[in-house]
Amino acid sequence: MKLESRVPDGPLEQKWDRYKFQLKLVNPANKRKFNVIVVGSGLSGASAAASMAELGYNVDCFCYQDSPRRAHSVAAQGGINAAKNYQNDGDSVYRLFHDTVKGGDYRSREANVYRLAQLSTNIIDQCVAQGVPFAREYGGTLANRSFGGAQVSRTFYARGQTGQQLLLGAYSALSRQIAAGKVKMHPRSEMLDLVLVDGRAVGITVRDLRTGQISGHAGDAVVLATGGYANTFFLSTNAKGCNVTAAYRAHRRGALFANPCFTQIHPTCIPVSGDYQSKLTLMSESLRNDGRIWVPTAKADSRKPGQIPDGERDYYLERRYPSFGNLVPRDVASRAAKGVCDEGRGVGPSGLGVYLDFADAIGRMGVDTIRDKYGNLFEMYEKITGEDPYRVPMRIFPALHYTMGGLWVDYNLMSNVPGLFVLGEANFSDHGANRLGASALMQGLADGYFIIPYTIGDYLSRAGTCPVDTSHAEFKGSAEEATSRIDRLLSIGGTRTPDSFHRELGRLLWDHCGMARNAQGLQQALERIPALRQEFHADLKLIGVASDLNQTLEKAGRVADFLEFAELLCRDALTRDESCGAHFREEHQTPEGEAVRNDEQYTHVSAWEFTGVGQEPTLHKEQLQFDNVSLSTRSYK
Numbered sequence: 001m002k003l004e005s006r007v008p009d010g011p012l013e014q015k016w017d018r019y020k021f022q023l024k025l026v027n028p029a030n031k032r033k034f035n036v037i038v039v040g041s042g043l044s045g046a047s048a049a050a051s052m053a054e055l056g057y058n059v060d061c062f063c064y065q066d067s068p069r070r071a072h073s074v075a076a077q078g079g080i081n082a083a084k085n086y087q088n089d090g091d092s093v094y095r096l097f098h099d100t101v102k103g104g105d106y107r108s109r110e111a112n113v114y115r116l117a118q119l120s121t122n123i124i125d126q127c128v129a130q131g132v133p134f135a136r137e138y139g140g141t142l143a144n145r146s147f148g149g150a151q152v153s154r155t156f157y158a159r160g161q162t163g164q165q166l167l168l169g170a171y172s173a174l175s176r177q178i179a180a181g182k183v184k185m186h187p188r189s190e191m192l193d194l195v196l197v198d199g200r201a202v203g204i205t206v207r208d209l210r211t212g213q214i215s216g217h218a219g220d221a222v223v224l225a226t227g228g229y230a231n232t233f234f235l236s237t238n239a240k241g242c243n244v245t246a247a248y249r250a251h252r253r254g255a256l257f258a259n260p261c262f263t264q265i266h267p268t269c270i271p272v273s274g275d276y277q278s279k280l281t282l283m284s285e286s287l288r289n290d291g292r293i294w295v296p297t298a299k300a301d302s303r304k305p306g307q308i309p310d311g312e313r314d315y316y317l318e319r320r321y322p323s324f325g326n327l328v329p330r331d332v333a334s335r336a337a338k339g340v341c342d343e344g345r346g347v348g349p350s351g352l353g354v355y356l357d358f359a360d361a362i363g364r365m366g367v368d369t370i371r372d373k374y375g376n377l378f379e380m381y382e383k384i385t386g387e388d389p390y391r392v393p394m395r396i397f398p399a400l401h402y403t404m405g406g407l408w409v410d411y412n413l414m415s416n417v418p419g420l421f422v423l424g425e426a427n428f429s430d431h432g433a434n435r436l437g438a439s440a441l442m443q444g445l446a447d448g449y450f451i452i453p454y455t456i457g458d459y460l461s462r463a464g465t466c467p468v469d470t471s472h473a474e475f476k477g478s479a480e481e482a483t484s485r486i487d488r489l490l491s492i493g494g495t496r497t498p499d500s501f502h503r504e505l506g507r508l509l510w511d512h513c514g515m516a517r518n519a520q521g522l523q524q525a526l527e528r529i530p531a532l533r534q535e536f537h538a539d540l541k542l543i544g545v546a547s548d549l550n551q552t553l554e555k556a557g558r559v560a561d562f563l564e565f566a567e568l569l570c571r572d573a574l575t576r577d578e579s580c581g582a583h584f585r586e587e588h589q590t591p592e593g594e595a596v597r598n599d600e601q602y603t604h605v606s607a608w609e610f611t612g613v614g615q616e617p618t619l620h621k622e623q624l625q626f627d628n629v630s631l632s633t634r635s636y637k
């Protein structure tokens with residue numbers, strides 16, 4: 001299989017504009033003849049569904065929550081990047097492009113990233129027009145703060161609720177189209193399969209989560225905007241419902257999965273507090289604008305933080321990376337936190353924690369300013385830990401947060417399966433081996449508001465309407481398969497809950513494919529995962545029936561997919577025998593513990609083809625070309 005990235009020719013700055021002109025259009029009267037299926041109503045899905053409906057296409061939009069407003073995007077806290085240069089501090093489209101390619105450790109496509117940086121400015125205008133209440137300066141102009149991996153302030157924000165406010169904007173646009181009859185919303189509906197006819201994506205198979213009814217839905221194109229797979233690791237900052245099922249089921253039908261081992265660990269999360277914890281909580285990266293990270297200089301120092309004088313504290317990020325200080329990218333900050341904890345200098349009951357301290361900032365700006373900037377985050381921290389971060393430093397530790405890998409897409413955001421488009425965190429596109437903070441919201445909205453509305457027209461005008469409906473044998477076959485999978489799970493009658501298997505899988509991945517990886521550990525994980533999968537299918541305990549609301553059954557289906565997908569994740573990590581970005585192979589590091597890339601052998605996207613459960617998948621490589629940015633060792637010193 002040859003992977004066609006379809007990156008257009010011409011100078012980097014002109015590629016997208018020239019390409020848009022070359023794309024075929026569907027005339028306004030013909031748009032209403034096309035039906036598009038959008039799975040997902042987060043920022044990427046809601047913006048795509050609303051924009052395509054506004055253009056005149058008929059859209060069916062699916063999500064598993066009771067309302068599109070509850071998509072996981074609602075949880076995003078810190079902000080969204082855009083190269084507006086409102087601060088006059090040297091920002092530009094080129095700088096955002098450069099920071100993103102470098103931040104991703106040179107494992108993303110230049111052309112995609114440049115387009116993303118270009119579109120970033122439109123997103124802010126679009127959202128302001130929708131009424132998104134971005135933070136403003138006293139004089140009324142939009143405010144900015146800084147995020148990791150950048151030396152400019154380009155992050156737009158709405159306190160610590162940026163995702164929620166952006167989602168309300170996209171949801172308003174979506175609701176307008178629902179009321180206009182152009183979008184039919186299907187909440188509480190879980191996609192269980194992708195349907196292909198003659199190699200073209202023509203629909204999906206869905207389970208109604210209230211009644212258990214399985215049904216087929218046909219469309220002229222299918223757009224997946226189903227989010228990331230961080231929950232494969234069980235404990236993560238993602239909403240509990242986030243899962244890999246939609247993307248993985250599409251993968252089983254032929255869509256290539258790219259760079260699954262590029263998983264991001266966020267340095268500032270509330271540490272794990274016990275064995276029965278089911279979720280982790282993020283403390284936004286924005287806090288690193290004002291909070292200072294430190295641990296005691298001495299090992300096993302059990303004094304309270306206030307009793308440790310400044311001279312006996314190690315502000316290790318400021319010490320090791322004086323240029324970027326506390327705002328180094330996430331992969332670098334996470335590994336540094338792990339390093340000081342491994343040395344025995346971690347804080348808190350488990351020793352797996354470091355301090356994020358606001359005392360200096362409060363002294364400099366006053367408590368009211370800090371409350372204005374981060375009030376809801378401080379409140380959340382206090383509710384969870386019982387400690388007041390205005391008075392004592394927060395304790396934080398790295399946790400699974402985001403996934404850069406995803407279904408492989410070309411420049412049009414179409415997968416290798418014709419008619420299957422993938423947006424937002426579900427695709428692999430723009431962040432390489434490490435995403436910079438505040439760039440996921442930017443990418444999701446660029447994909448939904450500004451890219452898919454153009455590229456889908458080109459596809460539909462060439463492919464025409466789908467020649468089949470849901471009476472086609474492929475729809476029937478897919479529904480039968482989904483039903484028998486559910487019946488099989490319900491009939492096992494074993495002793496262990498889906499959560500118990502998921503927890504074990506998560507622990508295995510965290511230990512062997514987490515912040516640091518090595519060949520031996522990955523081999524161990526690859527031996528254990530198939531055995532765990534077998535145990536799952538022999539000893540799963542489920543209650544309830546298929547024809548009713550049954551959240552344990554939903555969970556079991558998702559865990560079954562995690563158990564297959566985890567093997568791909570570890571295989572990818574084993575095959576990529578270099579360190580890059582968040583993928584840190586212990587065999588490849590400098591004496592100071594920095595990642596060592598192998599550009600000669602690994603400057604490519606690894607795109608995996610499914611060949612059967614437990615079978616070795618086939619690796620396809622998309623070679624990455626860097627014409628504008630020179631490959632260099634990332635340095636934040």
Ligand SMILES: Cc1cc2nc3c(=O)[nH]c(=O)nc-3n(C[C@H](O)[C@H](O)[C@H](O)COP(=O)(O)OP(=O)(O)OC[C@H]3O[C@@H](n4cnc5c(N)ncnc54)[C@H](O)[C@@H]3O)c2cc1C
Nearest residue numbers: 040041042044064073077078079191227424425438440441
């Ligand atoms: C705590 C937290 C804070 C964050 N803060 C920031 C930030 O400040 N800035 C930033 O840029 N990024 C942030 N991120 C990352 C960012 O929020 C996400 O990457 C982004 O919102 C993902 O959007 P999405 O549209 O791709 O998917 P999601 O918002 O995850 O939406 C997925 C949608 O797909 C649907 N879906 C999934 N599977 C199925 C299925 N099988 N059938 C039917 N429907 C399905 C869901 O119902 C949902 O509607 C944060 C992430 C977390 C966890």
